[in-house]
Amino acid sequence: MPNEIDQLMLLDPLNLSDVDLDKIVDYLRGSYKTHEQAAKFSKSGEASDKPKIDLEKIGLVKAKPPLVRRKI
Amino acid sequence: MKADIALSPFLPGTHIQYAWDSTSLGWLKTCPRLYQYHMIDGWSHLETPIHLRFGIEYHQALHDYEKTKNKQLKHVEALRETVRVLLIRIADWKPKPHTKSEELKTKWNLLRTVVWYLEKFRDDPAETFIQKDGTPAMEVSFKFELDWGPAGSRAFPQGEWTQPYLLCGHLDRIVTFSDAIFVMDRKTTTSTPGSYYFDNFAPDNQMTIYSFAGQVVLDAPIKGVIIDAAQVGKDFSRFVRGFTYRTPDQIEEWIKDLKEWLSLAEGYATEGYWPQNDTACNKFGGCRFREICSKSPHVREKFLEASFEKGERWNPLIPREWESTMPSIPGLVT
Numbered sequence: 543m544p545n546e547i548d549q550l551m552l553l554d555p556l557n558l559s560d561v562d563l564d565k566i567v568d569y570l571r572g573s574y575k576t577h578e579q580a581a582k583f584s585k586s587g588e589a590s591d592k593p594k595i596d597l598e599k600i601g602l603v604k605a606k607p608p609l610v611r612r613k614i
Numbered sequence: 615m616k617a618d619i620a621l622s623p624f625l626p627g628t629h630i631q632y633a634w635d636s637t638s639l640g641w642l643k644t645c646p647r648l649y650q651y652h653m654i655d656g657w658s659h660l661e662t663p664i665h666l667r668f669g670i671e672y673h674q675a676l677h678d679y680e681k682t683k684n685k686q687l688k689h690v691e692a693l694r695e696t697v698r699v700l701l702i703r704i705a706d707w708k709p710k711p712h713t714k715s716e717e718l719k720t721k722w723n724l725l726r727t728v729v730w731y732l733e734k735f736r737d738d739p740a741e742t743f744i745q746k747d748g749t750p751a752m753e754v755s756f757k758f759e760l761d762w763g764p765a766g767s768r769a770f771p772q773g774e775w776t777q778p779y780l781l782c783g784h785l786d787r788i789v790t791f792s793d794a795i796f797v798m799d800r801k802t803t804t805s806t807p808g809s810y811y812f813d814n815f816a817p818d819n820q821m822t823i824y825s826f827a828g829q830v831v832l833d834a835p836i837k838g839v840i841i842d843a844a845q846v847g848k849d850f851s852r853f854v855r856g857f858t859y860r861t862p863d864q865i866e867e868w869i870k871d872l873k874e875w876l877s878l879a880e881g882y883a884t885e886g887y888w889p890q891n892d893t894a895c896n897k898f899g900g901c902r903f904r905e906i907c908s909k910s911p912h913v914r915e916k917f918l919e920a921s922f923e924k925g926e927r928w929n930p931l932i933p934r935e936w937e938s939t940m941p942s943i944p945g946l947v948t
Binding site for chain 2: 543551554555556558559563564566568570571573574575577
């Protein structure tokens with residue numbers, strides 16, 4: 543939470559002006575948008591800039607043997 | 615004050631309860647002793663439990679928003695007023711968490727959950743049902759008679775019931791969704807609202823009462839209940855809606871069972887003894903009276919006096935009155 547919002551939250555709510563309240567609301571609306579966008583990207587995998595770990599390479603998962611289909 | 619002038623939910627001069635709601639019935643079904651402590655003796659915890667307060671404030675804030683929005687205010691203006699009154703209401707609230715789950719129910723997380731919910735459902739696909747009198751079906755209090763009453767209220771054997779049982783309660787909101795009518799019930803949780811969470815609502819006393827009551831109150835076919843769950847996390851809030859349905863057969867079975875439960879309650883009241891159900895003490899994170907019940911019967915009263923207070927007894931007959939916390943807004947015609 544930014545320092546300014548933090549400070550506003552410490553004030554007596556009866557002393558908060560419309561401008562103060564709008565700052566709190568805007569901050570929360572902004573954080574909602576950021577969270578939603580992050581959730582969308584992580585679902586589709588598009589914007590994930592995290593390095594992918596190959597578990598097989600580091601020996602944590604055994605490589606699956608190739609599937610052989612028998613001819614009948 | 616209201617409890618003084620309100621009717622008692624008990625038959626005069628007895629502990630036989632004739633007006634029931636999901637809360638008091640839930641206590642009875644969970645443990646008759648729990649029911650006794652709350653309903654008969656009127657014990658309540660010295661501090662309002664954090665989860666309860668959080669839920670009340672969340673409901674009230676969303677209700678305030680709806681009311682303000684209905685006064686033709688823009689979304690951002692309605693948000694501002696909702697946040698203003700919420701902050702005023704919770705200014706003196708100093709939650710003291712005892713569990714990990716309670717630690718998440720902070721004032722800031724409450725504020726965030728309210729604003730995020732209203733952002734997410736700004737254009738809600740579930741629209742509030744408009745009742746026959748033209749009013750939106752929000753916070754609908756209901757009270758209706760069942761077709762039987764306590765044996766003690768029968769003037770003479772096989773005679774008419776002088777006082778039938780009443781079923782009372784409140785529906786958060788009735789909505790139309792995908793061309794069907796649903797009761798919508800809001801819940802806050804710190805666990806993930808996945809299938810495991812929603813499976814807990816079938817069977818469920820409260821949801822069956824809502825399905826039954828919705829049909830009686832609206833005189834219209836209610837398809838089911840939408841559980842409007844808000845997950846409260848450390849840095850996020852998440853909203854998931856789940857559905858629970860009751861067939862007419864299931865409701866009929868529930869009423870049949872209710873007859874048995876109310877008969878048991880009348881028996882306990884006549885005997886003046888409400889037994890412990892010691893298999894329920896650990897449910898829902900542990901009963902608040904577990905510490906009391908673990909003591910010897912002759913010292914329990916002393917321990918009750920130390921941790922609890924006798925206040926207004928829960929009264930299902932008092933309709934939920936949403937506080938008019940919204941300040942008058944200059945230039946607004948109401």
